Amino acid sequence: MESNVTATLLDGAPRVRRPRGLVTEIVESLAASIRAGQLQPGDKLPTEAEIMARFDVSRTVVRESISKLQASGLVETRHGIGTFVIENRDAGNFKIAAADFATVADVISVLELRISLETEAAGLAAQRRTTENLEAMATALRAFQDSIHADSDAVPPDFQFHMEVARATGNRHFADLMTYLGTMIIPRTRVNTPQSAPEGRLSYLQRVNSEHENIYNAIRSQDAEAARAAMRTHLSNSRERLRRGQAFEPANPPATS
Incomplete structure (x- = not known):
């Protein structure tokens, strides 16, 4: 399993090298x-050498990552053996777990939190975004469109788009929060909205992607107010689609990105 986990975690498209962001890049990927x-409590992380090779970084960067x-309570290092994922035992910290998505009402509650956070993130992204x-x-938008035609639920590229907006704020805490929440914040991982949508799966997902494109266009134009409005509209539409009585299905394991 360890080799499969290593490939899943570390393979991917070429990364833009950011001198001050190498540690964050690795932390975000593993977290x-x-x-x-993808990594469960008790699973062993890839070795230092494997992480160095895949991310093309120094041993110092890997160890800092x-x-x-470790400081986040996600892993522990057993000297001479390796680094392992651990249970987060600090129940006093803020957390949103899979159990917090048990009902449609729960999913709507998280969407309301996202509306407040991601609306401002979109505005900041419009002001600070880079060409990269x-x-x-x-890239996330294209992947979403490809997923639609591949008969996929398009969850990974959906989450990736929102993650890239968070990164474009230039404020790592937005990206850290998105990393923490993971793909389970996408309602389709808990509620079968595409199949139960009146317009059908294809039209539903195309509408979601069109809303993403509106956000992207506003950020590209550096129009902060339009970006905020587009993000708020997108997430509010998701909330209203759920409120209109989409059938809840038993929760599935969160999709991977």
């Missing part, structure tokens, strides 16, 4: 996989 359930994961940020968002 996202832990939050999404592992230290940050725009390229990453455009």
Whole structure:
């Protein structure tokens, strides 16, 4: 399993190298996989050498990344053996777990939280986005469209688009929160909205992607107010679609990104 986990976590598209962001890049990648359930408590992380090779970074960067994961209570290092995922035993910390998505009302509650946070994130992204940020968002949009035609639920590219907006704020706490929440914040991981939508799956997902494109266009134009409005409209529409009585289905394991 360890080799499969390593491939899942570390393979992917070429990354833009950000001198000050290498540690964050590794932490986000590993933490996202832990939050999404790709790595379970007790699983061993890839070795330092494997992480160094895959991310093309120094041992110092890898060790600092592992230290940050340890400080977050996600992993522990057993000297001479390796680094392992652990249960987060600090129940006093803020958390949103899979159990908090047991009903449609729960999913709506998280959407309301996202409306307040991601609306402002979109505005900041419009003010601060870089060419690289725009390229990453455009890649997520294309992946979403490809997923629609591949008969997929398009959850991974959906989450990736929202993650890229968070990164474009230039404020790491937005991205850290998105990493923490993971793909389970996408309502389709808990409620079968595409199949139960009156217009049908294809039209439903195309409408979602069109809403994403509106957000992207506003951010690209550096129109902060339009970006906020587009994000608020997108998430509010998701909330209203749920409120109109979509049938709840038993929760599935969160999709991976």
